Amino acid sequence: MNVNPTLLPLEGAVALSWSRGHMRPICGGCVTDNVMQFVLLDSEDLAPVSDVVEVSGPSGLTSAPITTVDRDSFAYLLYVDYHARFDLAAAMVHCEPGP
Numbered sequence: 001m002n003v004n005p006t007l008l009p010l011e012g013a014v015a016l017s018w019s020r021g022h023m024r025p026i027c028g029g030c031v032t033d034n035v036m037q038f039v040l041l042d043s044e045d046l047a048p049v050s051d052v053v054e055v056s057g058p059s060g061l062t063s064a065p066i067t068t069v070d071r072d073s074f075a076y077l078l079y080v081d082y083h084a085r086f087d088l089a090a091a092m093v094h095c096e097p098g099p
Contacts, residue, residue: 001021001022003018010097011045013040013042013049014041015039016038016093018038019035019085020035020037021033021060029059031081032062032081034060034061035057035061036091037053037054038053038054038066045096052082056077059081059082060080060081061080062078062081065077074093075091075092076090076092078088
């Protein structure tokens with residue numbers, strides 16, 4: 001399943017982030033195994049201009065607002081899914097556009 005899409009407009013590009021994974025039934029509840037995915041898209045035709053970068057954690061990651069630090073670096077605020085509770089985490093992604 002793909003959830004929590006986030007778009008961030010940039011000069012000449014659009015950053016797209018989303019959470020991708022599955023629900024895993026565990027001891028009466030469900031935990032995700034989601035990872036965050038991130039790609040830069042061309043602002044004209046939305047074609048990818050970078051590889052997909054994947055951020056994983058000790059458990060599923062969801063709900064990730066992103067902000068730009070500079071043209072190639074992005075900061076995430078993440079929820080780490082531990083069944084009955086969520087912890088907050090932060091991550092940085094560096095993604096350079098290809099030629």
